[in-house]
Amino acid sequence: MTALLISILLFGIGAAGSLIVANRIRWLTFVGAGGVILGSLTGIAPAVRAALGAPPQSLRIAWDVPYGSLYFRLDALSAFFLLPIFLICALAALYGTQYLEAYRGRKALAPSWFFLNVLAASMVVVVLAHNAILFLMAWETMALSSFFLVTFEDDKESTRQAGWTYLVASHIGTACLLVLFVLLGRANGSMDFDRFSASAATGLLFVLALIGFGTKAGFIPLHVWLPEAHPAAPSHVSAVMSAVMIKTGIYGLLRILTFLGPPQAWWGWTLCAIGLSSGVLGVVLALAQHDLKRLLAYSSVENIGIIALGLGVGIVALSAGAPFIAIVAFAGALLHVLNHALFKGLLFLGAGNVAHETHTREIDRLGGLLRRMPGTGATFLIGAAAISGLPPLNGFVSEFLIYLASFRGAISLDASGSVPMLATLSGLALIGGLATACFTKAFGIVFLGHPRTEHAETAHEAGPVMLVPGFVLASGCAFIGLFGSTVVQSMAPLISTVTGLPRISVGENLVQASKSVAIVGYFAALLIGLAALLSLARTIALSRRRVATAETWGCGYANPSPRMQYTASSFTQPLTEIFGTFLQTRQIFTGSDQLFLQRAEFRTHTDDPYQRYLFRPLFHGISRGMNSLRPLQQAKVQYYVLYIAITLLALLLWQVS
Amino acid sequence: MNQLINSILVLLVLTGFMLLSSSRLAACIRAIAIQGVLLGILAIVIQVGQLSVAGVLLPLSSAIVKGFVLPWLLFRAMREADTVREVEPVISYNLSIIAGTAALGVSLWLGHRLTLSNQPPSSLLVPAAFFTSLVGMIVIASRQKALTQVLGYLALENGVYAFGAAVALRLPILVELGILLDVFVGVFVMGIAIFHISREFDHIDTDKLRARTARL
Amino acid sequence: MSSGSLLPLILAVVLAPLMQAVITRTKSVLAGRIGQPLLQPYRDLWKLLRKGAVYSQTTTWIFQMGPTVGLASVILAMGLVPFGGSPALSGFTGDFVLIAYLMAAGRFFTVVAALDTGSSFEGMGASREVTFSALAEPALFLGLAALVRQTGHLSLSPVLASVSTVTWRHAAPILSLTLAGLIIVFLAENARIPVDDPTTHLELTMIHEVMVLDHSGPDFALIQYGAALKMWLFAAIIIGVAAPWHFGNRWIDLGAALGGMLVLGIATGVIESSMARLRLLRVPQLLLVAIVLSALALAL
Structure with missing residues (x-):
């Protein structure tokens, strides 16, 4: 616990320091990034220990605020969310040192470093807070600091607009939370979390929590701020926001669930329905985007949907008295929280590299970047495969657990319990297929083929400081993909905190479930091995034969130009057509349909x-x-x-x- | 026995989807014809064990009318109006299928909730009947041509017939009356509708021709 | 992990190209031709394997990764599929999810390899492939869920082992609906008529073939062989449901299953000869029908 307080303190020093040395750029980067990185490194060890099952610690300091107290508590649930916070914040700060160089001289960088430190500190306090007043204050600080980070490029109208949208949405959520905590506090006579317990109107409290935390998490239809704010922010900030900050919404929801006593089936149904709509609509909207970071933002909505599906299945199973299914489903959902932090952080940083080097985020203006940015391209490929939920990477492990739970539920629960399970598994399958389409597009059009514009043609690889975070995150994705069973087994304290089931039985159930995950891990390793073996055989076979290079086959057309390549919009056109009813894509065509060709322009735009x-x-x-x-x-x-x-x-x- | 009833009901549901997903009028008419025959068989199969002459003859005649006479009339109307497919449905065929799936879900839920005084022979009977009526409504609401509208009415009516078979299993008189009424309504609707079709198609036809020559 | 048998994997590895030959032969006979010899696919593979290769200047290592990952994933998936009463090499709770996602991984790399060439034709094929497979995936999972619910097992080998003539007598409507859904998925995933015409010569109308236009030599052999194995895999699952005879003797069971595969191959050939390819716009509708069929099977 002391280490965590020191880590918060270090964030504070980083924040204050970056204001003090505001005018000395070298010092500023050093102090600002140093605060975040050191603070994160200090905190990560106790967080790991607590997540693995060290007994909960708490610390209470009196505070003058009415009903408030500086009451911190570190249990497995808090610790599990602390892990990605520390990891991503540290990597993002490292990345930011070079990323922000480009703005040097044009922008005051001190506020950016100040607010990054404040954001990191407030996120840590949010998950540690055990008093509602403290929680709300940290929550509000988190919202405000991220607002200022989003509006970093405040000379752009679109950025300011995005910032306002975010601020308004965020406060609608906070308003619900205020009501929620006041209701809970009044019923229990205290604002401390450990005094909260199930009161009469648990349904109302659940709905309030769903709206309040759902706004932060990005449940459809409360997601509207997300695709605005994430692209507007600098890339390392988008990574922090998308990979970890929106997860505090999931944390809050889980924390409230622990107060509300035995869950009711309709909560699970609601979460499944929300998950299904967020997942499918999120990925369909992502498909229709032309802006790489906007695409990633919508894909965050999709992944939050997958998490909600897992939670929904878990709650339905809990209320139906099926602990095994509930445990597996919660394990899948929570593992997906961690996984999404890894690959979404990776993808946003990769997109940041692309934007940094080419000065555009328009997918249709890029192309051929893999040759020019091999490191970024390779890590982005790993992130894209992972987020599509493909073996041998981590996305598959968490989705596999959710599938496992819902298949088991579809067999063993009665009609009312099996319907959400069936909806979940068919929804997950659809989301998986669409995500594959979305990320083959994102990777394929941006990194493969010929460069479509000069921006892409002249791009260079980003510097090592901007590459290392990507490599770290990519190896994290591979690690969980291969050794998922170890990770799953170590989640027993966490799941037991969330579900309230005894830890020993949770552990036994997880060991049983992790048997399958272990075999999945073997298969992941086999897949890598077999593919490598086949590649080797092919290389050996070809080494003694004639290997020629030629133009790409253009069906006889002799003078192709890079502009003739399939674009991202045409790649996804069949799918956007099928889901056209939900997308309402606007098509704008200027030009004429007369006999002689004139300059024509065609653009599509998909509003939310x-x-x-x-x-x-x-x-x-x-x-x-x-x-x-x-x-x-x-x-x-x-x-x-x-x-x-x-x-x-x-x-x-x-x-x- | 239950297997047979279930199979008939599954086929009934599938013909509903056939009606929703096909743009060819011929296929839609065939779907309705199959539904008519299936319902006739269903009404007979349900009564096994207490068969009477009337109990066989009435469904049989209804199956003949719905399965052969009405389709024949409809095919003739189709030929006279010289139209082959529904060109511009209000909602796309994909969406129609999705709407159909939603309707199926709703009917299953209703069938689950609805408790009838006498147990129907199959738990799928009530949902299938509901579903067939709902399909009829979807078709009526979402298609433009008069002929497809008539098909929608017929599907609606088939659903009612199936429901009648579910509820009134042990009330043969009611079944007979219902069937007679059904046939009457069917022919009545047809009469009005064919009149409309011939009027409507007269000018749609010319429109279509004009559009085609313009494009050429 | 239950003790499995190598037999299904070996049979698949050896016989997969033969099934394609059966389909081609059926089509030839129905068209009044004699048709190619049944061993022709093997000769083609052998010929391709001994050739050199031509790579496009645009391509990178991604392009060379496509065929190897594609084949590796389908071979591994084959290790989870039982055949003719012999359990698969490996089996565990939820293995069919891994099968589906291994195929998806293979598809992912085939698609990015196609995009790597920068050819608009291959982009077009890739686009269609991801579109149709995104819709085929829910159909496949709902079909599997129907089987799982019917048999009460969560691993493919026991699921298919417990489908028997008795199950058919109890639940004929459910099984036939599931089967119909699975057959549509089979046709769509393996790029057969009515979804895709494997013999067409016009790039604009292709799906799978156009994605691999630029692959040549050993790479193309890997792709062709992977496609054959993938077809065998889906066919093996379908035959496991459709030909549920368990005579007690392992070899007779195997023979029955092989006979089933032969019948399925001929049936596919007949479908291809008697139907036209659907317009691409209508394919999603066909896949939706598959989803509906499986959903209906679950509702029963």
Whole structure:
């Protein structure tokens, strides 16, 4: 626990230090990044120990804030979420040292380092806080610091817009949390988490938590801020936000579930439904994007959907009294939290390299980058395969556990329990197939083929500092893919904290489930080995024969140009057509259909349907409603006095009657 | 026995999907014809053990009317109107299938929830009946041509018939009356609809021709 | 891990190209030709394996990875599929998920290898491949779920071992719906008519063939062989459901299953001869029908 406090302190020193040395760039980078990296390294050891089952520790310091106390508690659940926070923050800070170089002289860098340190500290406090007031304060600090990080390039209109969207969405969520904690606090007479327990209206509390934390996590339709904010932020910040910050929403939901007592089946149904819609719509929207980072942001919505599916299956199984299924499902969902942190961090940093070197994020303007950026390309490929849930990488392990739970549930539960299971497994299959389409596009169009523009043509590999984080994360993906069973077995304390089942039986169940995962690991290793063997055989066979190089076969066309390659939009066109009803893609064609060709232009644009059809009209309506109150504001003191008098009179009458 | 009933019901559901997914009018008419025959067989099979002459003859005649006479009329109408396929449905065929799947889900849930005073011979009977009616409604709501609309009405009516078979198993008189009513309604709808078709297609036809020559 | 038998894997490795030959032969006979000898696919593979190769200047190591990962994944998946009453080499709870995802991994690398050439034709094929497989995947999983629910086992070998004539007598509608769904998936995943025409000569209409236009020599041999194995794999699962005779004698069971494969091959040839390829826009609808069939099987 002391180590964690020191780590928070180091973040604080980093934050304060970067303001002090604001004008000395070299010192600033050193202090700002140093604070995050040192703080993370200090904290990671106790977090690992606690996640592996060290007894929970707590620390309580009195605080002057009413009902508040500086009450920290480190249990397996907190520790599990601390791991990706420390890992990704440290790597992102390392990455940022070089990434932000490009802005040197154009932008004040001190605020960026300051807020990165604050963000890291606030995330740590969020998962450690054991008092509602402390939690909410840290939650709010997290939202604000990330808001300032998102609006780093505040000279761009689109960035400011994204920042506002994020701020508003974030506060709608916080409002729900405030109500939630007030209700819990009033029922239990204290704001400390360990005094919270199931009160009467658990359903209402669950819904409040779902909206409040779902906004942060990015459940559809509360996800609208996510595809705006993530692309706008600098890439290492997007990595932190997408890989770990949105996971604090999942953490919060799980933490609240531990207060609410035995879960009800409809909570699980709701989570399954949310997971299904977030997963499928998230990946379909990702498919339709032209901006690499926006694509990744939507894919985060998809992965949050997969996590929600796992949680939903787990809750349905818990409420139906099927502990094995519940344990496996929770293990899958939580492992996916970790996995998504690894590969989404990796992909955002890779996308950052691409944007840094080519100055564009438009997928259709890139191409052929694998030759120019081999390291970035190779790690991005690993990330793309992992996020598509393919063996031999980590994405498959967590999805496999969720599949396993839902297949088992489909057999052994009754009709009402097996329907969400069947929906989950068919939804997961669809999401998997669509994710493969999405990430073959992202990798294939960006890194393969010919460069489509000069930007891509002249790109160079990013510096080593920007490559190392990618390699670390990629090896993490491979590690969990190969040794998943060890990881799964070590999750017993965590699952036991979440489900409230005794740790020994959880451990036994996990050992049983991890048998399959171990064989999956063997197969992953075999796949790598066999593919390598076949490659070797092919190379040996070809070494003594004639191997020629030629143009790509263009069906006889002799003068191909890079512009004629299949683009990302055409690659996904069949799928966006099939899901057109949900996407409402706008097609803009300028040009003529006359006999002689003229300059023509064709573009497609896919707005977020929820933004367009739900939130924009909603907020327009609100602002119209507010406008109708305008006449009240006459800027004359007499009127205001009158209003006060009328209000007082009305209150009096209400009180008297 | 139950296997046979279940198989018939599964085929009934599949013909529903056939109706939803096919753009060719001929295939749709065939789907409705198959439904008619299937329902006739179903009504007989359900009564096994207490068969009466009327109990066989009535479903049989209904199957002949629905399976052969009405389709024949419809095919004739199709030929006269010189149209082969539904060109522009309001919602796409993919979406129709998805809507059909949703309808199937809803009907299964309803069948699960609905408790009838007398147990139907198969748990799938009520859902299949509901589903067939819902398919009829989807077709009526989502298709443009008068002929497909008639097919929608017929599917709706087939669903009602199947439901009647489920509920009124031990009330033969009611079944007979219901069947008679069904046939009457079927012919009645047909009469009106064919009148509409011939009127409607007269000008649709010319429109189509004009559009085609313009494109050429 | 239950003790398995090497036999299904060996049979697949040896006989997979033969099944393709049976289909081609059936089509030839139905078209009034004599057709190629049944061993022709083996000769083709041997010829390709001894050739040199031509690589496009655009390509990178990704292009060379496609065929090897593709073949490796399908061979490993074969190790999980039982055949004719003999259990698979390996089997564990949830192994069919691994089978499906190994195939997906192979597909992923085939698709990126196609994109590596920068050819718009191969991009087109890749695009169609990912589209159709994204829709085939839920159909496959729902079909598997129906089988799993019917038999109560969570591993492919026991699932197929417990489908018997008795099961068919109890649950004929369920099994036939599942089977119909699986056959559609079989046709779609293996690029057969009505989804894709393996013999077409127009690049614009191809799906699978156009993705591998630029592969040559040993690489192409690996791809062809991988495709044959993939077809055998799906066929073996289908035959496991459709030909559920367990006579008690291992060799008779094997013979029955091999006969089933022969019948399936001929049936595929007949389908190919008697149907036209669907318009590409209609293929998703066919796959949706497969999903509906499997979902209906689950609802029963």
